[in-house]
Amino acid sequence: MSKSNTIYSDLKNDMNPVTWISKYRQNSIPYLTVMVLFYHLIGFVIMIIGSIIVDFVVNNYTEPTIPLTGISVIFAGPFEESIFFGIPFYLTGNNLVTLAGGIIWATLHVLNTPSVQANSLAYLTWLFVTPSIFASLRTWISGKGWFAIISHSIWNLIFFAAGCTNGEFACRIFNEKDFLIDIAYITTSVVFILLTYFLFLRYENKVISKSVK
Structure with a gap:
């Protein structure tokens, strides 16, 4: 079988929902990029369908926005990936525990709103990010957690640039009024990345020890 046929076969297998809590069959950067885009595409479709349902069910609904800065969206990547995916995985080595962390991460997105009321929750954001649970989960368990962090931050930055360009919120690199927030x-991102790295080393040592026995 040719290399291109092998890649196609592996992608077809990895796109099958049955495999969504298992490792990717390949973990090259181009392969992971295709899979991340695949899950984002699913999220986009779910969001579009969900918007129709939400508009029908929730009266006077408008997707909320919260103040953002370039710093906050970039460092949300390492913070969220570490605390909800990397740390659970390297602490337990269990895919289902890591999946639970991802579910919590996605669910918290519904609270990306200045007002916690039924008609002002971030339903569409939640719907969009839900498939990304599997993108992050599978990237971490496939040994490429750093790629999950970088792709998460890049995706956040793309959406931030699009949103501020369209006037949804101010285009601010940092918080001028309270730089301590940034x-x-x-700081928290660096702390959690370091913690994740130490847990990774511990996890790797355990794997090596088991293989030696």
């Missing part, structure tokens, strides 16, 4: 974003 410092907190950076």
Whole structure:
């Protein structure tokens, strides 16, 4: 079988929902990029369908926005990926525990709103990110957690650029009124990345120890 046929076969297998909590069959950067885009495409379709349902069910619904900065969206990647995916996986080595972390992560997106009321929750954001649970989960368990972090931050930055360009919110790199908020974003992200790295080393040592026995 040719290399292109092998890649096609592996992609077809990995896109099958039956495999969505297992490792990818390949973990090259181009392969992972295709899979991330695949899950984002599913999220986009679900969001479009969901918007029709939400508009029908929730009176006077408008998708909320919260103040964002370039710093906050970039460092949300390492913070969220570490705390909800990397740390659960390297602590337990269990795919289902990591999946649970991802479910919590996605669900919290519904609270991306300045007002916690039924007609102002971020339903569409939640619907869009839900398939990304599997993208992050599978990337971490496939040994490419760093790619999950980088792709998450890049995707956030793309949406931030699109939103501020369209006037949905101000195009701010940092918080001019309270720069301590951005410092907190950076600091907590670094702390959780370091914690994830130490847990990774611990996890790898356990794997090596088991293979030696």
